[in-house]
Amino acid sequence: MKDRILKILESLEKLDRRIIFIFIAGAVALPLIFPMNIDFSVTPPVQSFYDSIQSLPEGAKVLLSCDYDPGSMPELWPMNLAAMRQLCQKNLKIISIQLWATGSPLAEAAFNQVAVGEFNKEYGVDFVNLGFKEGREVVMVSLGNNIPSTFPTDYHGNKVEDLPIMEGVKNYDDLAMIINISGGLPGTKEWILQVVTRFHIKLASGCTAVSAPEFYPYLQSGQLSGLLGGMKGAAEYEKLVGKIGLGRRGMDSQSISHLVIFVFILIGNIAYFSTRKKKKRE
Amino acid sequence: MRREVPLLICFLAGFFFISDFFIPETHWTEIAHTFNRWAIIVIAFAYVLGAANIVRVNSQVIRRRERDWQYKVVLLSGLALMIILGIGFGIKEGTTFNWVFMNAIYPMQATMFSLLAFYIASAAFRAFRIRTWEAALLGITAVLVMIGRVPIGEFLWNSFPDLVEWIMNVPQLAAKRAIMIGAALGAISTGLKVLVGLERTYMGGE
Numbered sequence: 285m286k287d288r289i290l291k292i293l294e295s296l297e298k299l300d301r302r303i304i305f306i307f308i309a310g311a312v313a314l315p316l317i318f319p320m321n322i323d324f325s326v327t328p329p330v331q332s333f334y335d336s337i338q339s340l341p342e343g344a345k346v347l348l349s350c351d352y353d354p355g356s357m358p359e360l361w362p363m364n365l366a367a368m369r370q371l372c373q374k375n376l377k378i379i380s381i382q383l384w385a386t387g388s389p390l391a392e393a394a395f396n397q398v399a400v401g402e403f404n405k406e407y408g409v410d411f412v413n414l415g416f417k418e419g420r421e422v423v424m425v426s427l428g429n430n431i432p433s434t435f436p437t438d439y440h441g442n443k444v445e446d447l448p449i450m451e452g453v454k455n456y457d458d459l460a461m462i463i464n465i466s467g468g469l470p471g472t473k474e475w476i477l478q479v480v481t482r483f484h485i486k487l488a489s490g491c492t493a494v495s496a497p498e499f500y501p502y503l504q505s506g507q508l509s510g511l512l513g514g515m516k517g518a519a520e521y522e523k524l525v526g527k528i529g530l531g532r533r534g535m536d537s538q539s540i541s542h543l544v545i546f547v548f549i550l551i552g553n554i555a556y557f558s559t560r561k562k563k564k565r566e
Numbered sequence: 567m568r569r570e571v572p573l574l575i576c577f578l579a580g581f582f583f584i585s586d587f588f589i590p591e592t593h594w595t596e597i598a599h600t601f602n603r604w605a606i607i608v609i610a611f612a613y614v615l616g617a618a619n620i621v622r623v624n625s626q627v628i629r630r631r632e633r634d635w636q637y638k639v640v641l642l643s644g645l646a647l648m649i650i651l652g653i654g655f656g657i658k659e660g661t662t663f664n665w666v667f668m669n670a671i672y673p674m675q676a677t678m679f680s681l682l683a684f685y686i687a688s689a690a691f692r693a694f695r696i697r698t699w700e701a702a703l704l705g706i707t708a709v710l711v712m713i714g715r716v717p718i719g720e721f722l723w724n725s726f727p728d729l730v731e732w733i734m735n736v737p738q739l740a741a742k743r744a745i746m747i748g749a750a751l752g753a754i755s756t757g758l759k760v761l762v763g764l765e766r767t768y769m770g771g772e
Contacts, residue, residue: 301688308687324717327727354672355679386675389667392659418613419606426606429599434606440658482587493715500734501743516715539718541683546709548691553705556695 290562297555304548311544315536322539329503330520333488333510336461337370344460345377345453347427349475350394352467353386356492362531363490363518364394364465370525371463372403377449378411379459381435383423383470388416388439408447415439420470424478428456461486461509468492472499472508480507490517573763580761620645707733 326334340346348367352360371378378399382388391413399405414435417423426434431453432444444450452458462485466472472489480487486509489499493514502508512521515538518531586598624638651663658664694705713719714730759765 299691304688304691305684308684312683322717322721324720325727327731354675357672357676358680386667386671388657389659389664393668396659417606419602419609422602422605422609426599426602429595429602433599433603497734497738497742500739501746504735504739514715516717519717535717539716539721541687542712542716543718545687545690546713548687549694549705549709552691552694553696556697 290559293555293558296551297559299548299552307544307548308541311541312537315540316533319533320536320539322536324516324520324523324535326520326524327517329511329513330517330524331510332503333490333512333517334370334521334524336486336488336509337367337374337376337463340374340376340460342375343377345379345449345458346371347456347459347462348378348380348391349383349462349464349466350380350387350391351383351471352390352465353384354390356467357390358530358534359492359515359518360465360467360490361390361394362515362529362534363512363521364390365398365529366518366521366525366527366531367463367465367490368394368398369402369527372399372405372410373525375410376460379414379431379449379453380412381414381423381427382416383420384467385416385418387467388413392439408442409449412444412447412449413439414444421474421478424470424474425482428479428483431455456483456485459485461488463487464489466491466495468495471495472502476502476507490521493517569766569769572769573766576768577761577763580757617645617649707737 337346348371350364352364368378378395380391380395382391395407395411395413399411400407405411415438417435419426423434432450435444438444438447456462456479462475462479464472464475464487466475466489472487472491472495475487475489479485487507488510489508490512491499491514493516496511496513496517499508499511503511512518515531515534518529519535522529522531582601583598586594589595621642624642627638628635628642648663648666651661651666655661655663690708694701694708696702696705711730711733713722714726714733719726719730756765760768
């Protein structure tokens, strides 16, 4: 009997990865089909993100930098939509740029869905998409000196200086804050190093869960005024903004898949400790 | 002169951009802005260089019928197609370029990234074995953060998110900040060595 249990544990220790894959696929897919809607509270970094936008006066101009690609969309797209929703609810003017080439069509789609589709905002008056510019940190610094000369035309080819929203906008001094939706490099870290410390402008960041720990020191030092970390951050933010979206819907899948991973780690360790004595004897 | 001139250019350029950070004088920043705009143009040309390099390297592989040459044909065809569509017919919503992006590149990139979930699960199963005290510390913290960061953690114990925030704000932050400060000091010293000409490997040779 004991030998049989040991054999089972040995096979569990070397569990085929395909079995893990099947369990993860089920843990991700099933809660999407049968949602559980487990409730959750809002964490302080997310609350700070929301409050920093909420504290801006109506009509203030905000720079929204959408620096991500389709690969990080599951985490960042929900927070991009939610951020646009809050900005539109507050009647803030949105000036968007992208430092990732693949971010431009995504920002455009987000504007069409939220600013135009939900709030009926007018292009060039309430929001503008300046598009993509290569140059990473150089572009960030250049915007601090002159925005219209860095982006002479917008994503649609219009002259930036002719757009009503750009009236009186020369550099960061004319903006209330920056919101960065960051999928990697260039992203939040570069905005902090090149812009926040140099031009003294408020920055709030939405980033992938894997990069969120990197930004906690900046959040504590006050260089970041708020942080949305991954899909959970997006879900909490959606709750504050008042419209349930993809972030909230993904939470059940994430909960169950994390639980499944935890169970596998537990099984792996039980099997490891149980078979260790036998291995030592051999 | 072949060494001295590049060293002088490097010193002057480095000194200028460092001084721009600390001197908020209008004329100085205007000159710096002009240099920045030049830099943006030069970086844009790097794209042309990159595309030319992709064509050169991959067309050689196709010509010699080397291993996986068929994939290179797909790569070059895709490159040519997107350049023609983008330059010829525009990139805005409603164009073929945008359609290809939203219906081919977007799902392919999302699929590649989604596969990570499976590999991370499999890697976590094998990596988090408690073989030593350090591994135990790492494994327990990882599990706490993993469960505490999702709603089910809060459902199981309502103080779970507070515990996770404490882990992120105290031990994690302390370690992260120490690493960042160490790395920054290293970067500063390397930068200074390059500026004053002590570090010359960027010029090639010994």
